[in-house]
C-alpha cells in the first residue's frame with residue numbers, strides 16, 4: 001500500500017544521516033563502543049532537558065523501568081501498582097524483577113485512575129508505576145500524595161511522554177526515578193533499542209550505574225549482582241544528534257493534534273475526544289480519539305491511504321501471557337471500553353499540514369457516508 005498519510009516517519013527522520021555517520025566514523029577510531037564519552041554526553045543533555053540531576057543510559061525502555069524499580073529497592077515478592085491499559089513492557093518490567101504487577105483501571109485520558117489506587121494497596125505493595133500513556137501525563141500530584149501517605153516508591157513510565165508536563169512541571173520529575181524509551185517508534189528515537197532513567201537521587205543514580213554494568217564498581221570489583229544493559233555509544237551518537245530537535249518535534253506534534261482536535265470536535269457526535277486538561281501539556285506520542293464506529297472508520301482510513309492504528313486492541317489483562325495474574329473479563333471496565341473505540345491517527349513531526357488535512361477529510365467523508 002502506498003500510504004498518503006503513513007504512520008512510520010523513520011525514513012524521513014534519518015533521510016540525511018551525514019552528520020551522524022561522520023560522528024560514527026570518528027567514533028570507530030576510538031573503539032569506545034561501550035560506555036564511551038558519547039553516552040555521558042547524552043546523559044548530561046537528557047538530564048538537562050528533563051530537569052533532573054542525573055540520567056543513566058540503559059539498553060531499552062523496559063530495562064529503564066526494571067532497573068529503576070530495582071535501584072529504588074523494589075524486588076522479589078513486592079507488589080507494584082500500574083495502569084491496566086499500558087503496553088506489555090511496563091508490566092513485563094515488574095514481573096522480570098520477581099515483583100507482582102497489580103493493575104488499576106484508567107481515566108478517559110488514558111492514564112492510571114488515582115482514585116482506584118488505595119483499594120489496590122496491600123501490605124505487600126511497595127511501589128506505584130504510573131504510565132504517561134500516549135504522551136498524556138498521569139495525575140502525578142494525586143499519585144504522589146497517596147504514595148507519601150502510604151510510604152510507597154513512585155517510578156514513572158514516561159516512555160511515551162518526553163516533555164509532557166503538569167502545571168509546568170515535567171512528567172518524569174515527580175517520582176523517585178523515571179524510565180524513558182529511545183526505541184525507533186518513540187518521540188526521541190535512535191537506531192535500535194535503548195532507554196534512559198532520570199532521577200534526582202544520587203543514591204539511585206549510583207545503583208543504576210552498577211546495575212546496568214554487571215554490578216561492577218570498577219574493572220575488577222563486583223559490588224552487587226547486576227545486568228548487562230548499557231546504552232551503546234553508537235546509539236548515544238544518534239541520540240546526541242536528535243536531542244537538539246526534541247522541542248521542535250514536540251511542538252509539531254502538538255500543532256498537528258490541535259488541527260485534528262479543532263476538526264473532530266465539531267465533526268460528528270460519534271467521535272469523542274479525550275478530556276483536554278488545561279494544566280497538562282500533552283506531547284502526542286500517539287494522537288488518539290474515540291469513535292463508536294471505530295472498526296468501520298479504521299477500515300475506511302486504511303482503504304483511503306491513512307495508516308491509522310489501534311493502541312491497543314486487546315487489554316493486557318485478557319492476554320494469555322498474563323493469565324497467571326488471575327484477572328477476569330470485566331475487571332477493568334474503562335480499559336475494556338477504550339479498547340473497543342480508540343483509534344490512533346498519524347500526528348508526527350514529519351507530516352505536512354496538507355497530510356493532516358487529508359486525514360481529516362477522509363474521516364469527514366466517512367461520517368458523510370455513515
Ligand SMILES: Cc1ncc(COP(=O)(O)O)c(C=O)c1O
Nearest residue numbers: 060061062087089090159181183
Ligand atoms: C508505555 C511503555 N512502556 C515501556 C516501553 C518499553 O520500551 P522499550 O521498547 O524501549 O523497551 C514502551 C515502548 O515500547 C512503552 O510504550
